Amino acid sequence: ETGVTQTPRHLVMGMTNKKSLKCEQHLGHNAMYWYKQSAKKPLELMFVYSLEERVENNSVPSRFSPECPNSSHLFLHLHTLQPEDSALYLCASSHTENTEAFFGQGTRLTVV
Amino acid sequence: QKEVEQNSGPLSVPEGAIASLNCTYSDRGSQSFFWYRQYSGKSPELIMSIYSNGDKEDGRFTAQLNKASQYVSLLIRDSQPSDSATYLCAAFVYYNQGGKLIFGQGTELSVKP
Numbered sequence: 075e076t077g078v079t080q081t082p083r084h085l086v087m088g089m090t091n092k093k094s095l096k097c098e099q100h101l102g103h104n105a106m107y108w109y110k111q112s113a114k115k116p117l118e119l120m121f122v123y124s125l126e127e128r129v130e131n132n133s134v135p136s137r138f139s140p141e142c143p144n145s146s147h148l149f150l151h152l153h154t155l156q157p158e159d160s161a162l163y164l165c166a167s168s169h170t171e172n173t174e175a176f177f178g179q180g181t182r183l184t185v186v
Numbered sequence: 187q188k189e190v191e192q193n194s195g196p197l198s199v200p201e202g203a204i205a206s207l208n209c210t211y212s213d214r215g216s217q218s219f220f221w222y223r224q225y226s227g228k229s230p231e232l233i234m235s236i237y238s239n240g241d242k243e244d245g246r247f248t249a250q251l252n253k254a255s256q257y258v259s260l261l262i263r264d265s266q267p268s269d270s271a272t273y274l275c276a277a278f279v280y281y282n283q284g285g286k287l288i289f290g291q292g293t294e295l296s297v298k299p
Binding site: 107115116117119122130132162164168171172173174175176177178179180 | 222228235
Protein backbone atom coordinates (compact mmCIF):
# COMPACT_ATOMS: atom_id res chain seq x y z
CA GLU A 75 0.00 0.00 0.00
CA THR A 76 1.43 3.37 -1.00
CA GLY A 77 1.94 6.06 1.63
CA VAL A 78 -0.27 8.67 -0.06
CA THR A 79 -3.26 7.50 -2.07
CA GLN A 80 -5.39 9.66 -4.34
CA THR A 81 -8.72 8.85 -5.94
CA PRO A 82 -9.88 8.97 -8.62
CA ARG A 83 -6.81 8.68 -10.86
CA HIS A 84 -8.64 10.20 -13.81
CA LEU A 85 -11.69 12.46 -13.89
CA VAL A 86 -13.59 14.08 -16.73
CA MET A 87 -16.22 16.58 -15.70
CA GLY A 88 -18.43 19.16 -17.28
CA MET A 89 -18.31 22.79 -16.29
CA THR A 90 -21.58 22.52 -14.35
CA ASN A 91 -20.66 19.35 -12.43
CA LYS A 92 -19.65 19.00 -8.80
CA LYS A 93 -16.99 16.45 -7.94
CA SER A 94 -14.51 15.75 -5.18
CA LEU A 95 -10.92 14.55 -5.14
CA LYS A 96 -9.82 12.42 -2.22
CA CYS A 97 -6.41 11.98 -0.63
CA GLU A 98 -5.45 9.63 2.18
CA GLN A 99 -2.06 9.29 3.85
CA HIS A 100 -0.86 6.36 5.96
CA LEU A 101 2.44 7.90 7.05
CA GLY A 102 1.36 9.54 10.30
CA HIS A 103 2.16 12.98 8.89
CA ASN A 104 0.78 16.22 10.28
CA ALA A 105 0.75 18.38 7.13
CA MET A 106 -1.11 17.81 3.87
CA TYR A 107 -1.08 19.78 0.62
CA TRP A 108 -2.85 20.21 -2.68
CA TYR A 109 -0.73 21.14 -5.70
CA LYS A 110 -1.77 21.82 -9.30
CA GLN A 111 0.51 20.88 -12.17
CA SER A 112 -0.31 22.24 -15.61
CA ALA A 113 1.64 21.43 -18.74
CA LYS A 114 5.04 23.18 -18.91
CA LYS A 115 4.42 25.03 -15.64
CA PRO A 116 5.94 24.59 -12.17
CA LEU A 117 3.99 22.87 -9.46
CA GLU A 118 1.59 25.44 -7.97
CA LEU A 119 0.79 25.18 -4.28
CA MET A 120 -2.97 25.53 -3.71
CA PHE A 121 -3.64 24.69 -0.06
CA VAL A 122 -1.72 23.67 3.05
CA TYR A 123 -3.20 22.02 6.11
CA SER A 124 -1.17 21.57 9.27
CA LEU A 125 -2.73 19.60 12.13
CA GLU A 126 -6.05 19.79 10.27
CA GLU A 127 -6.03 23.59 10.16
CA ARG A 128 -5.67 25.46 6.89
CA VAL A 129 -2.51 27.54 7.05
CA GLU A 130 -2.21 28.58 3.42
CA ASN A 131 -4.66 29.44 0.70
CA ASN A 132 -2.57 30.49 -2.24
CA SER A 133 -5.11 32.81 -3.91
CA VAL A 134 -7.05 29.88 -5.28
CA PRO A 135 -10.47 30.58 -6.90
CA SER A 136 -13.46 29.72 -4.74
CA ARG A 137 -14.57 27.03 -7.20
CA PHE A 138 -11.92 24.91 -5.43
CA SER A 139 -12.86 24.14 -1.84
CA PRO A 140 -10.60 22.03 0.40
CA GLU A 141 -11.65 19.98 3.39
CA CYS A 142 -9.47 18.25 5.96
CA PRO A 143 -11.65 16.23 8.37
CA ASN A 144 -8.66 14.61 10.12
CA SER A 145 -4.89 14.38 9.76
CA SER A 146 -5.11 11.40 7.39
CA HIS A 147 -7.67 12.66 4.89
CA LEU A 148 -7.83 15.62 2.55
CA PHE A 149 -10.49 16.47 0.00
CA LEU A 150 -10.71 18.97 -2.83
CA HIS A 151 -14.28 19.82 -3.76
CA LEU A 152 -14.75 21.09 -7.30
CA HIS A 153 -17.69 23.01 -8.76
CA THR A 154 -18.31 25.08 -11.88
CA LEU A 155 -14.77 24.57 -13.11
CA GLN A 156 -13.35 26.04 -16.30
CA PRO A 157 -11.48 24.23 -19.09
CA GLU A 158 -8.26 25.95 -17.98
CA ASP A 159 -8.56 24.09 -14.67
CA SER A 160 -7.68 20.88 -16.50
CA ALA A 161 -4.42 19.68 -14.95
CA LEU A 162 -2.79 17.07 -12.75
CA TYR A 163 -3.83 17.60 -9.13
CA LEU A 164 -1.35 16.26 -6.64
CA CYS A 165 -1.78 15.64 -2.96
CA ALA A 166 1.26 15.46 -0.69
CA SER A 167 1.97 15.02 3.00
CA SER A 168 4.90 15.69 5.30
CA HIS A 169 5.75 15.22 8.94
CA THR A 170 5.93 18.97 9.46
CA GLU A 171 5.67 21.86 7.02
CA ASN A 172 9.42 22.14 6.40
CA THR A 173 10.32 18.48 5.99
CA GLU A 174 10.24 16.30 2.90
CA ALA A 175 6.86 15.92 1.25
CA PHE A 176 5.63 12.69 -0.30
CA PHE A 177 3.23 12.78 -3.21
CA GLY A 178 0.26 10.69 -4.19
CA GLN A 179 -0.16 9.39 -7.74
CA GLY A 180 -2.25 12.42 -8.72
CA THR A 181 -5.65 12.91 -10.32
CA ARG A 182 -5.64 13.81 -14.00
CA LEU A 183 -8.59 16.21 -14.34
CA THR A 184 -10.14 17.19 -17.64
CA VAL A 185 -12.87 19.83 -17.71
CA VAL A 186 -15.02 19.77 -20.82
CA GLN B 187 12.24 37.17 -9.36
CA LYS B 188 11.09 33.57 -9.16
CA GLU B 189 11.56 32.03 -5.73
CA VAL B 190 13.16 28.85 -7.06
CA GLU B 191 14.79 28.80 -10.49
CA GLN B 192 16.07 25.98 -12.64
CA ASN B 193 17.15 25.75 -16.26
CA SER B 194 14.31 23.99 -18.05
CA GLY B 195 16.69 22.11 -20.34
CA PRO B 196 16.57 19.68 -21.92
CA LEU B 197 19.94 18.56 -20.59
CA SER B 198 21.35 15.72 -22.63
CA VAL B 199 24.21 13.53 -21.39
CA PRO B 200 25.62 10.23 -22.69
CA GLU B 201 25.16 7.06 -20.68
CA GLY B 202 27.81 6.72 -17.99
CA ALA B 203 28.49 10.46 -17.77
CA ILE B 204 27.85 12.78 -14.83
CA ALA B 205 24.68 14.85 -15.06
CA SER B 206 24.76 18.17 -13.20
CA LEU B 207 21.51 19.90 -12.32
CA ASN B 208 21.44 23.35 -10.76
CA CYS B 209 18.94 25.40 -8.83
CA THR B 210 18.97 28.86 -7.24
CA TYR B 211 16.62 30.27 -4.64
CA SER B 212 15.79 33.79 -3.56
CA ASP B 213 14.89 33.47 0.13
CA ARG B 214 18.05 33.64 2.25
CA GLY B 215 16.09 32.29 5.19
CA SER B 216 15.34 28.96 3.50
CA GLN B 217 16.71 26.01 5.46
CA SER B 218 15.27 22.96 3.75
CA PHE B 219 15.90 21.87 0.17
CA PHE B 220 14.74 18.89 -1.82
CA TRP B 221 15.26 17.20 -5.17
CA TYR B 222 12.45 15.26 -6.79
CA ARG B 223 12.37 13.15 -9.94
CA GLN B 224 9.25 13.08 -12.09
CA TYR B 225 8.74 10.69 -14.96
CA SER B 226 6.31 11.71 -17.68
CA GLY B 227 2.73 11.21 -16.53
CA LYS B 228 3.79 10.28 -12.99
CA SER B 229 3.92 12.12 -9.69
CA PRO B 230 7.15 13.56 -8.20
CA GLU B 231 9.33 11.13 -6.27
CA LEU B 232 11.69 12.37 -3.54
CA ILE B 233 15.37 11.68 -4.29
CA MET B 234 17.30 13.77 -1.76
CA SER B 235 16.83 16.27 1.01
CA ILE B 236 19.59 18.58 2.21
CA TYR B 237 19.58 21.00 5.11
CA SER B 238 23.26 21.89 5.73
CA ASN B 239 25.99 23.45 3.61
CA GLY B 240 28.17 20.97 1.78
CA ASP B 241 27.63 17.66 0.04
CA LYS B 242 25.27 14.81 0.79
CA GLU B 243 25.71 11.54 -1.05
CA ASP B 244 23.24 8.71 -1.59
CA GLY B 245 24.30 6.06 -4.06
CA ARG B 246 24.84 7.65 -7.46
CA PHE B 247 23.29 10.93 -6.32
CA THR B 248 25.05 13.83 -4.60
CA ALA B 249 23.25 16.95 -3.48
CA GLN B 250 25.27 20.10 -2.85
CA LEU B 251 24.11 23.15 -0.91
CA ASN B 252 25.77 26.56 -0.77
CA LYS B 253 23.67 28.92 1.32
CA ALA B 254 26.00 31.88 0.82
CA SER B 255 25.50 31.67 -2.94
CA GLN B 256 21.90 30.47 -2.60
CA TYR B 257 22.25 27.49 -4.88
CA VAL B 258 21.56 23.81 -4.69
CA SER B 259 22.79 21.23 -7.16
CA LEU B 260 22.27 17.56 -7.87
CA LEU B 261 24.94 15.38 -9.45
CA ILE B 262 24.04 12.02 -10.95
CA ARG B 263 27.07 9.80 -11.51
CA ASP B 264 27.15 6.97 -14.05
CA SER B 265 23.94 8.27 -15.65
CA GLN B 266 21.58 5.63 -17.00
CA PRO B 267 18.80 5.92 -19.60
CA SER B 268 16.38 5.17 -16.75
CA ASP B 269 17.47 8.47 -15.17
CA SER B 270 15.79 10.33 -18.04
CA ALA B 271 13.08 12.40 -16.34
CA THR B 272 12.31 15.90 -15.13
CA TYR B 273 14.14 16.87 -11.94
CA LEU B 274 12.41 19.30 -9.60
CA CYS B 275 14.19 21.44 -7.05
CA ALA B 276 12.18 22.62 -4.05
CA ALA B 277 12.89 24.98 -1.17
CA PHE B 278 10.94 25.66 1.96
CA VAL B 279 10.26 29.40 1.90
CA TYR B 280 9.21 31.29 5.01
CA TYR B 281 6.42 33.88 5.05
CA ASN B 282 4.93 36.03 7.82
CA GLN B 283 2.28 33.43 8.64
CA GLY B 284 4.50 30.40 8.25
CA GLY B 285 6.03 28.86 5.16
CA LYS B 286 5.52 26.70 2.14
CA LEU B 287 7.37 24.33 -0.15
CA ILE B 288 8.06 26.07 -3.46
CA PHE B 289 9.12 24.21 -6.59
CA GLY B 290 11.21 25.28 -9.55
CA GLN B 291 9.96 24.64 -13.07
CA GLY B 292 12.07 21.51 -13.39
CA THR B 293 14.99 20.46 -15.60
CA GLU B 294 14.38 17.79 -18.20
CA LEU B 295 17.25 15.30 -18.33
CA SER B 296 17.82 12.94 -21.25
CA VAL B 297 20.44 10.21 -20.95
CA LYS B 298 21.39 8.81 -24.34
CA PRO B 299 22.50 5.15 -24.64
